[in-house]
Amino acid sequence: MSDDDTRWVGWVRTEHRTGAIFALAGVFSTRGVNVDSMATGDVHDDDGMVVVTFRAGERRSRLLTRTLERLPQVRSVRVCRVDDPDVRAAAVVHLPAGVTFTPPPGAAVRWSGRTDAGEPLLVEGPLADVEATVRAARGAGATRDATVVEPPST
Numbered sequence: 001m002s003d004d005d006t007r008w009v010g011w012v013r014t015e016h017r018t019g020a021i022f023a024l025a026g027v028f029s030t031r032g033v034n035v036d037s038m039a040t041g042d043v044h045d046d047d048g049m050v051v052v053t054f055r056a057g058e059r060r061s062r063l064l065t066r067t068l069e070r071l072p073q074v075r076s077v078r079v080c081r082v083d084d085p086d087v088r089a090a091a092v093v094h095l096p097a098g099v100t101f102t103p104p105p106g107a108a109v110r111w112s113g114r115t116d117a118g119e120p121l122l123v124e125g126p127l128a129d130v131e132a133t134v135r136a137a138r139g140a141g142a143t144r145d146a147t148v149v150e151p152p153s154t
Helices: 020-030 058-070 127-139
Strands: 007-015 035-044 047-055 074-081 088-094 110-112 121-126 144-149
Touching: 007 020, 007 058, 020 035, 020 047, 020 058, 035 144, 058 074, 088 127, 121 127, 127 144
Parallel strands: none
Antiparallel strands: 007 047, 007 074, 035 047, 088 121, 088 144, 110 121
């Protein structure tokens, strides 16, 4: 894996106003960095959270962080490698009824749901382990899934 293939997750706390997402996307676009995912959530009053995942080298990640911090609508930025154990996620996975599924051995996740009874699999843990569980579920015939990166605890 080259240095530009390092996966990152960023939590950007912004003012909740028109143009904030456009400004964030522009920072990545003008620096030649493709966004893997961008999601909004955790809006309280005029304060919003944007979670973005992307691939870049260490140097470019630091540059993106500094540039985001300078935007007038941005209140704070935190960026971590995706494989950092403090980066947590939750996922919902739907498998066909009758398929018995459990997360892969070694995946440090909490999970619930009886997939053999047609219930969705709910899984939470470090992002890397949640992603491994979702990949394994797809291999077992999952028909749909959704993953959410959780806001940082601090």
